[in-house]
Amino acid sequence: MANKALSEITGLLNQTQDTRLATPTVNLISVLLLITVVLGLSCGVASFIFGHEAIYNNTREVPWGMLIATYAFWAITSTGLCIYAAISHLFGGTRMGIVSNRMVWMSIVCIIGAFATIGVEIASPHRMIIYNVLSPNPTSNIWWMGTLYGLAVGCMIVEFFGILTGMARIAVILGTAGAIAEVLANSCLGGVFATLPGRPYWYGGQLPIYFLTAAFLSGAAATIFFNWLAYKIRRQEMSEAVHNGLKSAGKAMTLVLVLYTVATFWRLIMYFVGGEELGRIAAAALINGPLSLNFWGLEIGIGLILPLLLIILSRMNNMGMLALAGLLILVGQFVARYDLVVAGLLVPTNLGWDNVPTYLAYVPSKYEFGVIIGSISLVFFGFLMGERVFGTVFDQKEHH
Amino acid sequence: MNIDDLEKEKNEGVETLPSEERRKFLKMGLAVTGVFLGGSALTLTSVQQAQGNRFGDSVVPADGQYPYPKHYSMLMRQNLCIDCEKCVDACRETNHVPEGHGAWRTSIQERETTVNNITTLEFRPVLCNHCNRPPCVRVCPTKATYKDPKTGIVVMNYKKCIGCKTCMAACPYNARYFNHHKYAIDKCNFCIDTRLAEGHKDTACVAACPADVRVFGDLKDTSSRIYNLLHEPENKIWVLRPETGALPNVFYMKA
Numbered sequence: 001m002a003n004k005a006l007s008e009i010t011g012l013l014n015q016t017q018d019t020r021l022a023t024p025t026v027n028l029i030s031v032l033l034l035i036t037v038v039l040g041l042s043c044g045v046a047s048f049i050f051g052h053e054a055i056y057n058n059t060r061e062v063p064w065g066m067l068i069a070t071y072a073f074w075a076i077t078s079t080g081l082c083i084y085a086a087i088s089h090l091f092g093g094t095r096m097g098i099v100s101n102r103m104v105w106m107s108i109v110c111i112i113g114a115f116a117t118i119g120v121e122i123a124s125p126h127r128m129i130i131y132n133v134l135s136p137n138p139t140s141n142i143w144w145m146g147t148l149y150g151l152a153v154g155c156m157i158v159e160f161f162g163i164l165t166g167m168a169r170i171a172v173i174l175g176t177a178g179a180i181a182e183v184l185a186n187s188c189l190g191g192v193f194a195t196l197p198g199r200p201y202w203y204g205g206q207l208p209i210y211f212l213t214a215a216f217l218s219g220a221a222a223t224i225f226f227n228w229l230a231y232k233i234r235r236q237e238m239s240e241a242v243h244n245g246l247k248s249a250g251k252a253m254t255l256v257l258v259l260y261t262v263a264t265f266w267r268l269i270m271y272f273v274g275g276e277e278l279g280r281i282a283a284a285a286l287i288n289g290p291l292s293l294n295f296w297g298l299e300i301g302i303g304l305i306l307p308l309l310l311i312i313l314s315r316m317n318n319m320g321m322l323a324l325a326g327l328l329i330l331v332g333q334f335v336a337r338y339d340l341v342v343a344g345l346l347v348p349t350n351l352g353w354d355n356v357p358t359y360l361a362y363v364p365s366k367y368e369f370g371v372i373i374g375s376i377s378l379v380f381f382g383f384l385m386g387e388r389v390f391g392t393v394f395d396q397k398e399h400h
Numbered sequence: 401m402n403i404d405d406l407e408k409e410k411n412e413g414v415e416t417l418p419s420e421e422r423r424k425f426l427k428m429g430l431a432v433t434g435v436f437l438g439g440s441a442l443t444l445t446s447v448q449q450a451q452g453n454r455f456g457d458s459v460v461p462a463d464g465q466y467p468y469p470k471h472y473s474m475l476m477r478q479n480l481c482i483d484c485e486k487c488v489d490a491c492r493e494t495n496h497v498p499e500g501h502g503a504w505r506t507s508i509q510e511r512e513t514t515v516n517n518i519t520t521l522e523f524r525p526v527l528c529n530h531c532n533r534p535p536c537v538r539v540c541p542t543k544a545t546y547k548d549p550k551t552g553i554v555v556m557n558y559k560k561c562i563g564c565k566t567c568m569a570a571c572p573y574n575a576r577y578f579n580h581h582k583y584a585i586d587k588c589n590f591c592i593d594t595r596l597a598e599g600h601k602d603t604a605c606v607a608a609c610p611a612d613v614r615v616f617g618d619l620k621d622t623s624s625r626i627y628n629l630l631h632e633p634e635n636k637i638w639v640l641r642p643e644t645g646a647l648p649n650v651f652y653m654k655a
Contacts, residue, residue: 052563053501053580060502060577063565123563123583131542131560142566143541197644198535198572276643349574349641353509353524 018391033381040374044120067121069338074114080219081107086179095248109382141191148185200279220253221326228323303332468552477655481523490608505588528575528588529648536567
């Protein structure tokens, strides 16, 4: 029985693997990435040995930092990829359908990157596994977010199995369920921050929509970048259908880029027309405070303006340029998540007392950087493994 | 149209109304009641009645609006504080608050202000505000922190705490810390498991204060000192960060 199942799986993988990538270079890069994953995530595992409080630079006043930002970044990117894939699978007809299988896989990989990061950030994840089930709090955004992302990844894994085995019906149903769970989870992730009146920089109804917009932006950017990379590592030209699919993703990315820029503009303006002082000071951290280089240089310059210029220059035709725009957007989005998390906590709640500085100091520790490098490597390792093991499934000839 | 003429018209009755119109009317009724029902069903707090004089200028809960059998609160007579920090030490000892990593349950903040060349030094004791609408309780994924149903005190169940630190981010008062000994989030619990459990009527910080700054008691007991101080019309009472809507139960006044 077990032998039969094993031989069936081996048979399936023999069909799905892409032997073009069975090269020494790909193997070497895979091994190097795997080493970085292990080393990086070991930095996080070290927190359980030496104590989270000892190796991460989070404090009582700044309880969250770069790890939460990274988690949010991967989770948001996963949502984006999942939504585009589900739209293509469900409604068909969209040109992006041709690359949707790869998007499903990358959505799973990104959410695993997110889970790996938050798994070493949370002090007692073993209690989470037990008490999320035994003692759920339905008013908690964190509870809903965790549960829904868990549900989403379950759906997507079954969906992917459906894709591999050619069970299109299962793939479409589970893909749709997964996408709905991802959207709701993303909304709850926004809600985690948006529903805290004690943190006026986060508080407000705009943030969940902002997060969803970010998902559409990161999702399109990741679609273009990883598909371009998939063809680059094979040294193969894209077919016209794939090219057109990525052009569609490029259009979506441009549209959302504009929407996201508008949302960012108004989001910041609002703090300077009234409202709470703590929110205004936090926003000023981005405008001309300790996060201004991040904000103007990376979030706006590298993450929004430069990609827009590249998109215009590429005329949606130069895929290399479009992929670079996608990569820069992802970099900008990562920094944007960092700025959002940190700015919300940087202003002390006892400002005016105890001679506290206007902005508290938070610089991520080398362990935190280690975890980040580990999670990025994990996503790239996942990408490469996907291409190697399921490559022929990603090479969709036409939309089913 | 003339009203007199209209009155002469014969009533058409509802029999002639097309069923589509009837459906529309019913749908409107359902929609209106649905909105109201939905609104009350989705309200996320369970202690709505403890809102106090929300629309007045008082931060003190209105009489008879305390949802707990005992409604423990604390009043700081702020100007009496001399920053001796005996409260901080007593709390640390009684509640085994570890040293380092920003661990404290109560603290004294200070501020120096100069007006007309006169410098004033102010001290402000702070601790968990045991809010009626506690943001920390709402956000906890595993109900590791909750309002004690008997006292209204915000307490911790350490074994359920996953250490996500959302309650720390949610607290408007920086009242929570990561207890690296318990490996869980910790906070002031008005000595519920120490002094109150032993039968004392006050907390460690109250007992240790030589200046009688802190007044602790049950707001439901109208003969209690805290009740009377809070409801004395001459006393100007305030709370910290009222704008967050957390409805805190730690009050401040000048003695």
